[in-house]
Amino acid sequence: MENLDAIRQAAVLIREARKMVLISGAGLSVDSGVRDFRSSSGWWRNIDPRTVATVEALETNYDLFHDFYSMRINHLHSVVPHHGHHILAEWEGRGILTCIGTQNVDRLHQAAGSQNVHELHGTIRTFRCHSCGKPHSESAFLQKEKCACGGKLRPNVVLFGESLPSDAWNQTINAIQEADVVLVIGTSLQVAPVNQLPFLTSAPRIFINAEETGHEGQFDVFVKGSALTSLVAIHAYIDSDRSNESV
Ligand code: APR
Numbered sequence: 001m002e003n004l005d006a007i008r009q010a011a012v013l014i015r016e017a018r019k020m021v022l023i024s025g026a027g028l029s030v031d032s033g034v035r036d037f038r039s040s041s042g043w044w045r046n047i048d049p050r051t052v053a054t055v056e057a058l059e060t061n062y063d064l065f066h067d068f069y070s071m072r073i074n075h076l077h078s079v080v081p082h083h084g085h086h087i088l089a090e091w092e093g094r095g096i097l098t099c100i101g102t103q104n105v106d107r108l109h110q111a112a113g114s115q116n117v118h119e120l121h122g123t124i125r126t127f128r129c130h131s132c133g134k135p136h137s138e139s140a141f142l143q144k145e146k147c148a149c150g151g152k153l154r155p156n157v158v159l160f161g162e163s164l165p166s167d168a169w170n171q172t173i174n175a176i177q178e179a180d181v182v183l184v185i186g187t188s189l190q191v192a193p194v195n196q197l198p199f200l201t202s203a204p205r206i207f208i209n210a211e212e213t214g215h216e217g218q219f220d221v222f223v224k225g226s227a228l229t230s231l232v233a234i235h236a237y238i239d240s241d242r243s244n245e246s247v
Contacts (some may be wrong), residue, residue: 006223007230010183010206011237015223017096017181021172022088023197024102024109028185031082031228034075034134037183038188045080054160058130062152067157068144073124076106085112091235099179101172102196103187104243105157118168120194124155125195154234164193172197188226221235 014020026036036042037049052068053196058196061239088113089095100109100117105124109117125140128134131151139151157163176182185208198205199218207219208230216222223230 003224004176006221007233007239009221010208010223010230010235012095013181013204013206014091014183014234016240019175019179020091020097020181020183021104021175021201022066022097022100022183022185023172023187023194024104024185025187025189026101026104026225028084029079029104029106030046030100030186031084031226032079032106032108032208034079034108036186038190039151049160053157055162058152058154058159065154065182066141066144069157073138073142073155076125078204079106079108081108081112084228085109085114087231089113099172099182101168101175101194101197103191118172120158120164120168120172122155122157122165124157125151125160126156128156162214169193173200181206183208184219185209185231188213191237208233 010063015155027035030036037044047068052065058065082224085108088097088100092114098116100114101120102109103123104119105119107123107125127136127138129136129147129149129151130153132147132149134147134149136147136153140153145153147153176197178203179198179201180203182198182203182205184205189210204220205218206221206223207216208223208225208227210224210226212224
């Protein structure tokens with residue numbers, strides 16, 4: 001499908017949507033300067049996730065665990081949402097997009113103004129004691145402080161092997177089942193159970209991704225390109241249509 005045609009088809013579906021659900025992944029944040037995980041420049045290209053993103057890593061190699069998350073947290077201090085995040089927030093304001101289920105832990109959706117965001121893999125913007133669960137500040141984590149109970153501090157990210165937050169999961173599943181369009185942006189769809197979500201619906205499915213992932217055939221529309229340029233193009237098409245209609 002020619003990309004312009006895909007952009008047009010996506011815009012027509014999105015313009016008419018009143019209960020669209022977005023499932024977003026790390027590729028959406030790449031246009032804000034945040035690394036993804038599995039593309040050629042992704043984190044897992046030179047780090048084995050088992051050495052940093054598991055409970056075992058936290059418990060047996062805290063220095064490496066702490067270095068990995070501190071680096072990502074400090075990087076986020078200089079990161080802002082891009083125009084694509086703001087377009088998604090505007091679509092929520094227009095009553096087109098009603099729910100975001102994100103795998104992203106950077107809170108860029110919220111920073112752009114999106115309200116109904118479910119963090120399916122948690123976040124690295126808030127912290128707790130791994131032993132007693134007491135909340136702690138970012139600076140306490142970055143300074144490698146210990147909890148009063150003696151426990152280690154960690155971000156509230158879902159580590160491999162941990163269960164997803166049930167409220168975020170249930171709310172996203174319910175929204176998917178009610179959806180009139182499901183939009184998926186910037187994910188390799190390799191990590192369960194989130195990679196099953198887009199297919200738990202009979203609604204039309206749109207996929208925006210920089211690369212083929214092998215899942216394109218399961219979508220009604222596949223836009224190959226960056227999230228930012230694709231969202232800007234779709235939004236421009238919708239707005240040009242609106243201005244024609246209003247004439
Ligand atoms: N625009 C759109 N898509 C992009 C862009 C971009 N600018 N840059 C990269 N991509 C695509 C990549 O081609 C890739 O297919 O986004 C996808 C990102 O896939 P992953 O890196 O696997 O990220 P994600 O799917 O979110 O990973 C899921 O894995 O490591 C865990 O917990 C982590 O939440 C993460 C989960």
